[in-house]
Amino acid sequence: MALESALEGSVVLTKVDKVLGWARKYSLFLYPFVTACCGMEYMATAASHYDIDRFGAGLPRFSPRQADVLFVVGTISHKQAPILKRVWEQMCEPKWVVAFGGCTCSGGPYDNYATVQGIDTIIPVDVYIPGCPPRPETVLDGIIKLQEKIQSQKQEL
Amino acid sequence: MEESLTLKRLKEQFSSSILDTHSFRGDDTALVKRVDIVDICRFLKDSSDLAYNFLTDLTAVDYLHMTGKPSHGNRFEVVYHLYSLKYNHSVRIKAPVPEADPTIDSLTPLWAVADWLERECWDMFGIKFGGHPDLKRILLYEQFEGHPLRKDYPLTKRQPLIGPEN
Numbered sequence A: 001m002a003l004e005s006a007l008e009g010s011v012v013l014t015k016v017d018k019v020l021g022w023a024r025k026y027s028l029f030l031y032p033f034v035t036a037c038c039g040m041e042y043m044a045t046a047a048s049h050y051d052i053d054r055f056g057a058g059l060p061r062f063s064p065r066q067a068d069v070l071f072v073v074g075t076i077s078h079k080q081a082p083i084l085k086r087v088w089e090q091m092c093e094p095k096w097v098v099a100f101g102g103c104t105c106s107g108g109p110y111d112n113y114a115t116v117q118g119i120d121t122i123i124p125v126d127v128y129i130p131g132c133p134p135r136p137e138t139v140l141d142g143i144i145k146l147q148e149k150i151q152s153q154k155q156e157l
Numbered sequence B: 001m002e003e004s005l006t007l008k009r010l011k012e013q014f015s016s017s018i019l020d021t022h023s024f025r026g027d028d029t030a031l032v033k034r035v036d037i038v039d040i041c042r043f044l045k046d047s048s049d050l051a052y053n054f055l056t057d058l059t060a061v062d063y064l065h066m067t068g069k070p071s072h073g074n075r076f077e078v079v080y081h082l083y084s085l086k087y088n089h090s091v092r093i094k095a096p097v098p099e100a101d102p103t104i105d106s107l108t109p110l111w112a113v114a115d116w117l118e119r120e121c122w123d124m125f126g127i128k129f130g131g132h133p134d135l136k137r138i139l140l141y142e143q144f145e146g147h148p149l150r151k152d153y154p155l156t157k158r159q160p161l162i163g164p165e166n
Helices: A004-008 A014-023 A038-046 A081-090 A104-108 A136-152 B007-015 B034-046 B114-125
Strands: A032-036 A068-071 A098-101 A127-130 B020-023 B027-031 B054-062 B074-083 B088-098 B103-105 B128-130
Touching: A032 A038, A032 A081, A038 A068, A038 A136, A068 A081, A081 A098, A098 A104, A098 A136, A098 B007, A104 A127, A127 A136, A127 B128, B007 B020, B007 B088, B027 B034, B034 B074, B034 B088, B034 B103, B054 B114, B088 B103, B114 B128
Parallel strands: A032 A068, A068 A098, A098 A127, B027 B088, B103 B128
Antiparallel strands: B020 B027, B054 B074, B074 B088
């Protein structure tokens, strides 16, 4: 404590994990995998009215190789499942996955021959955002939950 | 109400092929024999007073388990919606197709759009279109077995390429 009081005002003491978590949670580079109507709600969240950039997630990447967070937005059919998995495999660690909307969480209303019953049967999911489609407030809540998760996890270097 | 020009001309020209017709509030429908489908459509397209130059839709119906013997006791019915841009009139042509031999001639010589519509119909109902240049699945993947819009396809039977059969 003596050291801390001697340096007060000029130095902040913290842990590497905490700093990395803080940096990572406020610089989320999204890869939006948009397949259906949920995409409109993603766009509404990203646009100026709700402004996803307030949470440091305002810069979608157009290659999974540059992205941290895979946003799966919309119904995933069985024909698309291998494509989604391949996109996820191309992302560098550390990476996270958000299931955006009822279809990605559980298949939603589509209990039929064509639809994957939740993308967590194919790739691991960190945050589920339910809704058909979810309102922008719900999406922002999901992003905040993801930030909490990133902050509190062990940071791989 | 007076019979529409289209149905009148069809009955004159193809008296033995027209199984049934009906008209409801301006919507004309003709049930025809499948062997004459190309001739009938060509006639509708090329007659200058009818000029059905646009194939709006092509699909099928599965009447399995339906009571009352619809479609003269045949399981399938292929449905064509034709439209005339010139006269702004439309007609629905339906052709019964039996389960034992689910085939009908392709309309690709008349309308290029029939190519993709017939592929979808094959994909979903398993109806074969004779003379089609490349009859393969259009929406589902090649590994898929069966035709999902047939009434005897189990409602939730899934055939995943990867992942569990959930």
